[in-house]
Amino acid sequence: MPHDLDHGEQRAPLIGIVAGEASGDLLGGGFIEAVRSRWPAARFVGIGGPKMLTAGMHSLYPQEMLAVRGYVEVLRRLPALLGIRRQLGRYFLRHRPDVFVGVDAPDFNLALERRLRAAGVPTIHYVSPSIWAWRRGRIRGIGRAADRILALFPMEPPLYQQAGIPVSYVGHPLASMLPMVPDTDGARQALRIAPQSRPLITLMPGSRMAEVEHLGLLFIRTAERLIERHPQALFLVPLATRPTFDLFQNLLRAQSSQHERFKVMFGHAHQALAACDAALIASGTATLEAALLKKPMVISYKMPWLSYQLMRGRGYLPWVGLPNILAGRQIVPELLQDAATAAALADALENQLDNPEAAAQQAAFCEIHESLRADSAAVIVEALAPLLDRPGATAA
Numbered sequence: 001m002p003h004d005l006d007h008g009e010q011r012a013p014l015i016g017i018v019a020g021e022a023s024g025d026l027l028g029g030g031f032i033e034a035v036r037s038r039w040p041a042a043r044f045v046g047i048g049g050p051k052m053l054t055a056g057m058h059s060l061y062p063q064e065m066l067a068v069r070g071y072v073e074v075l076r077r078l079p080a081l082l083g084i085r086r087q088l089g090r091y092f093l094r095h096r097p098d099v100f101v102g103v104d105a106p107d108f109n110l111a112l113e114r115r116l117r118a119a120g121v122p123t124i125h126y127v128s129p130s131i132w133a134w135r136r137g138r139i140r141g142i143g144r145a146a147d148r149i150l151a152l153f154p155m156e157p158p159l160y161q162q163a164g165i166p167v168s169y170v171g172h173p174l175a176s177m178l179p180m181v182p183d184t185d186g187a188r189q190a191l192r193i194a195p196q197s198r199p200l201i202t203l204m205p206g207s208r209m210a211e212v213e214h215l216g217l218l219f220i221r222t223a224e225r226l227i228e229r230h231p232q233a234l235f236l237v238p239l240a241t242r243p244t245f246d247l248f249q250n251l252l253r254a255q256s257s258q259h260e261r262f263k264v265m266f267g268h269a270h271q272a273l274a275a276c277d278a279a280l281i282a283s284g285t286a287t288l289e290a291a292l293l294k295k296p297m298v299i300s301y302k303m304p305w306l307s308y309q310l311m312r313g314r315g316y317l318p319w320v321g322l323p324n325i326l327a328g329r330q331i332v333p334e335l336l337q338d339a340a341t342a343a344a345l346a347d348a349l350e351n352q353l354d355n356p357e358a359a360a361q362q363a364a365f366c367e368i369h370e371s372l373r374a375d376s377a378a379v380i381v382e383a384l385a386p387l388l389d390r391p392g393a394t395a396a
Contacts, residue, residue: 012041016097020066020105022207022240023285025049034377113145171374187274197234206282221342236272291323296352
């Protein structure tokens with residue numbers, strides 16, 4: 001286990017926090033900033049990524065160790081994941097935080113929250129598991145793990161209220177962070193995109209290594225088909241971590257002769273989305289970012305066959321992409337698993353570039369944006385005040 005923090009002599013709120021991937025890191029970074037606006041000396045320890053580290057947390061393990069998706073991948077990594085969770089539990093029972101916050105990653109965090117809550121540590125789960133899509137019976141287990149839920153989406157609080165579980169609607173921080181009208185020209189200038197590079201398409205094959213392994217080459221092949229139709233096309237590829245950046249670069253060098261038509265970047269996802277004409281995106285939070293930036297998109301996903309069969313049996317909604325789920329109808333195409341071929345994805349992107357329903361799609365994106373806007377920082381502070389302002393948790 002990594003060395004303990006030097007807590008010093010001055011008492012200040014100690015917050016345990018664990019976020020398991022890039023989207024959780026984004027939320028966790030905003031959470032830390034919100035808390036520090038009220039408790040400037042608050043300390044944060046757990047697992048986080050670059051944004052949380054920049055905000056001042058101490059990460060006991062690299063966040064990449066938790067970034068897995070799909071049953072097969074989880075089973076392969078299960079012994080290591082269980083070991084990390086046990087070690088974290090022991091750490092937080094030795095150095096009891098004033099509150100523990102699990103940011104998303106429910107399969108990892110909820111069990112840790114149950115253990116800590118049973119020992120008297122207050123717990124908050126930030127990002128409701130998708131009970132509105134499947135397994136609503138799981139809500140009882142969530143209630144045993146978390147003293148309060150911080151919910152991102154407007155359809156979630158009523159479900160918890162009906163179950164008698166304290167819940168606060170924080171909205172999605174991205175909705176307040178991103179402008180209602182994106183500065184496309186400014187983003188292109190910042191990224192030094194030549195005006196003749198059109199169409200400009202952003203490829204986002206995922207934030208996890210397993211996602212890039214399954215989608216990286218498919219996205220490259222899709223781009224190559226579009227280059228045949230549009231020789232001046234340029235593809236922006238923002239990757240969230242150094243390992244995924246290196247993996248995609250290696251795929252590109254080994255598998256494509258069109259290197260000059262790709263601009264691979266470490267980070268800069270928001271700029272890449274703001275700049276583009278359309279995007280090809282792995283299902284996940286990035287699809288919401290694209291919707292908030294009002295960008296036409298095609299959503300795709302592939303995973304190992306066994307993982308996909310197990311997921312199909314869990315009763316998901318008709319859609320997997322957040323824009324479609326939040327709109328309650330399909331506003332962007334989804335091509336998953338066997339349907340996700342380079343030819344089909346290229347055709348779908350072509351249709352998004354020249355979409356006769358573009359005005360209706362833009363209106364739907366705006367409705368989603370408005371519904372997710374909230375004063376997230378104020379709600380977070382309100383939820384934490386009873387825990388951090390109580391005796392024994394002294395604000396600086």
